[in-house]
Amino acid sequence: MGEPLLTTQKLSNHFGKVCTALDLDLSFERGVLTSIIGPNGAGKSTLINLLTGHLPVQAGKIRFQGRDITRLPIHKRVRMGICRSFQIVNVFPELTVAQNVMIPVLARAGRSWRPIRSLSRETALMQETEAILEKVALLPERDTPATALSHGDLRLLEVGVALAAAPTLLFLDEPTAGMNPVERVRLLDNIRQIAREGRTTFVVVEHDMDVVFSLSERIIVLHRGEILCDGTPGQVRADAKVREVYLGDDVSDLFRYREE
Amino acid sequence: MGKRGMNRRDFLKLTGAGSLVAAAGGLGGALASPRWVWGATPSVKGPVKIGYQAILSGTLAGYGEFHKMGAVMAIEEINAKGGIAGVKVEMEFRDSTTKPDEAIKNARYFVDSWGADFLAGIDSSGQALALAPVMPQLDRVLMVTHGATEKLTEEFVFKKGVRQIFRNCMPTYNDGHGAAFLAKDFPAVKWATVSPKYEYGFTCWKMFQDSLKGLKPSAEFVAESFAPFGTTDFRSHINTIMDAKPDGLYSTEWAGELITFVKQGKEAGLFDKVKYVMFPVGAAMDVLEGLGKDMPDNIWVSARYFFQYPNSKENNDWVARFRKRWNHYPAYVSETGYSAIYAFKAAVEKAGSKDTKDVIAALEGMEQNCPAGKRVFRKEDHQAMYDVPWGQTKSDPNYPFKVMKEMKVIPAKEYFNRPPFEGPGTTPPFK
């Protein structure tokens, strides 16, 4: 598929003495739905935080579509097309569902600076917002404040807000955590659907192995800040080191949601 | 209508009906005062209303209470004897705080809402100067009883012609020039100051320096340390002064800050090292009573009135009456507040009218016998000329605080700035 979307060179990160990323060389190809798994503390969240700008990079380099973005602030990465959702719901609580989605839509369209023009005049962007709400099945709730949503709907909104930035590369941090099975199926269908449309490449951090293996085209297994294995679901399932880590460490981890 | 009873609440009229009538009535009242018939109708209509404002909150709240004692006492006396020109006197007293905008609001309330005929009070110079431009609009006589800035009378009354403003308290002249007239006779040559870090402190120190240089060219000024408003710790300032080893210390600190300064200076041995110390407002009652025995002896102090001066029957009687009424010695603002009310009485009765123009005319050049002695309201700048004493502090078994010994009085005309207030020969020493 030509040049990879995003590559890292010797990306490293330490919290005190704890190493959460060690000389990671990774690349993400356009259109390949990738999952990142690993036991607790493997460095999954750290990796996303580094790639999206949430954490400053201590060592190494990140390139996106050929451009060095190692030191770029978050909002500029978002403008370039890197976005994420959060493991803990992280939306705009007092705003309505539509407003939640509208914020990234406006920012991407470069309209957020307009101080006098009424929001209600931005009809094209309104439609775009509604289209996104439609995708995450929240259109009926468009005027509900986020605080009033059920947990499952909040997770959908979380993904919706991330999608609204129209990212080229979207990191989803445990998107289905705490969802009931019906909601989970619905969300996964949506992700597959959008992935198929081809505009957005997904990278998903997950604990639920059913999700991971049913969804992914590629799986990266992290362990103590290093890449343990990187390949297709089949390759990962067969990998001896992966089995050893999961069995040796904590088997249940493979099937347990993180509680945080 | 709306201008009468003090229970009217103007702002309620924002939405109220009938306000039109009230406004028309008020406007009519202001415009239709028949100036040409005052000679024919000597009696004054309605009560004479005086709006008085002074500090009643915060660290200087005591000053407002002293103002009030004097003013209330004057009104009680006047009303007991039939009022001003046969009509009762009413006063409303408001907290001016220290903020200029508050003073303006109060003055506007007094005149525009309560219907005051006269305004009095004002402690801070900033408030006095902020009120000055508003006075022509309000068009009532304002008697300033504490704010001391000379700019008020020199700039606004004399140069800009704001004739509504009068002042019956001592301006900065005594604190600056007056002190210098005394200091010239001391052997001290090297002078230093700890003074307030605002215009009052700067101005007085400059006046003191200029006058003393003129009177005694050998004088030197070796150190100055200005303390911001609200200073509670003067120790660094005291160090500055002691490092300079002056012979004389001049300080226009006043009220609570002077008390603190004296106590802390005493602890540091400042008054043992510096022989000549002058506090132009050190004879204020709050300071003398507050310090009590802690006030060192032989400090040169003055004030805008001191209850032992003049030693006249009128003053002594007044002090006795005041003590009987309030169980307090009168502070200088009590005297100026008291005399301000009597000045209004004298002017109204002289003019036969309470119209601002007539009262101004009556007040200009008016002589008034007050507890403080004779006041003359100078025609050009509306500043009352009167004498205040200087003296050295000493203990006296009759008083629980230090009083003055060997009072010295420099006549006001020798050290008051003179019109036109610029150019040579307008500031002391005069040849």
Next chain:
Amino acid sequence: MQSYVHVILAGLSSGMFIWLVASGLTLIFGVLGVLNFAHGSFYMLGAYCSFTVLKYLGAGYWAGLLLGPLAVCAAGFVVERFFLRHVYRIALPYQLLLTFAFVLIFDNLVKIVWGGGALSPPSLSFLGGSVPILGRNFPVYNLFIIAVGPAVALLLWALLEKTWYGRIIRAASSDREMAASLGVRVPALFTGVFVFGTWLGALGGGLSVPYVGLLTPGMGETIIIEAFIVAVIGGLGSLKGAFVGALVIGVLSAFGTRFFPAFDMALTFILMGGVLLWRPQGLFGATR
């Protein structure tokens, strides 16, 4: 040399004096998360109550210092139990506003009870007077303040680090729910801490009676700003920080007044601004 030593001594005593007021403020913020504007009022009330005991009840200064602040604790109790407790969960500005309302009320009450005029205490017999240091007199009482500051710091440290109560307080301040689930009566604990903080502020007020030598109805408002600055420079909620911050502010202000008088009104604010720009969380503040 004489000058420098005396400037440093003046700075140390004023620094320790501010610390005494800032300690209660910091403790209350650290545990309850409330910025208590009314702390200056407790300082004022402490001064007035101590003065009353000393002057009108005929007891000595030390009795005043003991009894006065204890009386103020009642005011602290009322403020916390009946008002502040109900606003812990609402936004910070509302807490500030609530405590500001108490500043107005207490200032005015003091004026009603004690009169608007400045009160000035008689000079002390014990610990009064001065001692010569390098040929210049320095008040004994200021040396006493310089000693009391670290003593209070030590007391607080021992209380928080070495006692069972201290552990409970620290646990409750880092996680209210957790402490509650362990059976700690958090509301009662908070009331206790608030009252103790009040006592510290009032103690500062009681100590101010000879130190400042003047009581006025607005006396709490200047000191509370200085205490805030000290607490912020040190890192809000950090007692160690407040102690160091007070020393820094005290000594640098003394030097500023002596050697750079042009800036002395802004000096503390410049220092605070500088520290915050350099270390947003203050000298010893935890990163949030």
Next chain:
Amino acid sequence: MKAQTRNAVAAAVVLLALCAVPFLSGKFAIYLTMRIMLLGIFAVGYNLLLGQTGLLSFGHGAFYAAGAYGLGLFGVHVSTHPLLGVAAGVAAAVLLALLVGTLCVRHTEIYFAMLTLACGMMAFSFFWNAREITGGDDGLIGIVRAPVSLFGGIRMPIGKDEQFYFFVLFFFALSVWVAHRIRHSPFGLALAGIRENARRSEFAGVPVRRYRLAVFVLSGAFAGLAGSLEALLESNARPFMAHWTHSAEPILVSLLGGLSSLAGPLVGSAIFVAMREIIQRFTENWMLGFGVVLLVIIMGFRGGVVGTLSALFRKATAPGEG
């Protein structure tokens, strides 16, 4: 839509009532109304920062003062044209806000508050000590209300309070309108997003610090406008305009009225000015009275007066919805 119409009608009624004030009430009421409008301009701008963006500044008095001194110095040295003076005042406030904001917007919450407090007090100290320029604590005096001349020919005098009232009313209405538009604009939504969740706003592609700076400067401009108008009203500018106690006023009135609506700070301003006036007519102990009223409002009206009343109103009009 219905609510929109209702608000528009309410605004029109208030505007008409304000226009009627000079014709129907006494001079003091006119004056107080002007003071309410000045505080209203200050607070409605400030609330874009506090209520809309969630930033607590303790230094906006500095911009108010910059507006007043800007107009005053411009009037004394350049031109007494009131509109140019107001423009100069606002420009001075904007410049100062830009400077202060650049330093402060990195920080949030209490640290932002303390940093702005520090900057405000430095400005206060400057206005106090730069006596040659500002007149020190006496304030800058000699500010005059020259007639407004427009397009060469038209001259509107504003010397009398009844005339100046409309000058203030014009800027008041303009300010409220601008604040209203901002609240309902894309920019306003971005600000609300920053208030609700700054980190997420960055991940929505919003450059948070730049927005904070923008709204800081914007609210500084409102403060400068109010300051320059007060300088015209009272004919002076004074250092205490920059003091933190003055910076606390818009916070106070915004909280009183309610942070979450446009009307909140306006109603709060009216309550603040009127209530003090009422209390002062009954007692010299206005601080006590005011403090008690504040307590009642804080304990009883958690969302501010406007918020609580409109919640009650909604409840009363829609009993079926529970």
